[in-house]
Amino acid sequence: MFGQHPGYRVLVCGDHDRASEIRPTHSLSDVAGADIVVVPGYEDPNLPVPEDYLRALRTAVERGARVVAVCTGVFALAASGVLNGRTATTHWRHTERLRLRYPTVDVVENRLFVEDGAILTSAGAGAGIDACLYVVGADFGTAVADGVAKDVVFATARDANEPQYRDALAPTRDSLHATREWAIENLGSALTVQRMADHSLLSRRTFIRRFVRETGMPPMQWVTLQRIISARRLLETSDWTVERIAGTTGFGTAANFRTLFRRELGVTPTAYRRSHAPGGLAVRQGA
The missing domain is CATH 3.40.50.880 (Class I glutamine amidotransferase (GATase) domain)
Structure with a gap:
């Protein structure tokens, strides 16, 4: 941490005699x-x-x-x-x-x-x-x-499972972009594979096949990942209760949210908030 802002101290280490394009600042x-x-x-x-x-x-x-x-x-x-x-x-x-x-x-x-x-x-x-x-x-x-992504003019970090490349005859990367954006805007609703397929104007089977090609994972696994990401942001930046976050992000009950969050991240929502909320953010009762 530097003052009130998180960060790293970066050292470029190497052998000065062997360095080429990257010049070391430290040994x-x-x-x-x-x-x-x-x-x-x-x-x-x-x-x-x-x-x-x-x-x-x-x-x-x-x-x-x-x-x-x-x-x-x-x-x-x-x-x-x-x-x-x-x-x-x-x-x-x-x-x-x-x-x-x-x-x-x-x-x-x-x-x-x-x-x-x-x-x-x-x-x-x-x-x-x-x-x-x-x-x-x-x-x-x-x-x-x-x-950080915004500062370096880079898109929000992609998931590790996303493929490096796609088959030459596969749909373009953005062919389901509109449906993914729509799903992110509606995480609190009852999202299903069929609803997303209907939004994309594709049959269920074609939608699933194309979705996996473009994201590297099945549709509902991707939805769960987006819900986790959204919940993490709310835990980090808001004082909302766990119950409210669970409903807003589509996890339903607080119990279900706690179970899935701990399964994915290894910590409870409350513990995550405690370690990531800036400046000791006050939390409302029920969080």
């Missing part, structure tokens, strides 16, 4: 004090990674730091050995190369980013922004992550 030894280590992508993943860099990555993972690898940065993680037995992804052009070179890594294709424990790996540079917004949201809440 490689400063990685030892980092809570989050971001490994940027680099042009040629075939290049060997210096041993001191690999050692810094291994040490960071061993002491429990979070590590985010963007695009081809995953090859450095794999070379260090910290991905052995873990799940990871990278840009679709490099997934097969990653799989062949590091067979002990479980390579997932066509995902924006993958989280395995404290390690996040992402696809291209755009997906790297999604992954970083995900980290910001986890640390400071979705409202802060939304603000």
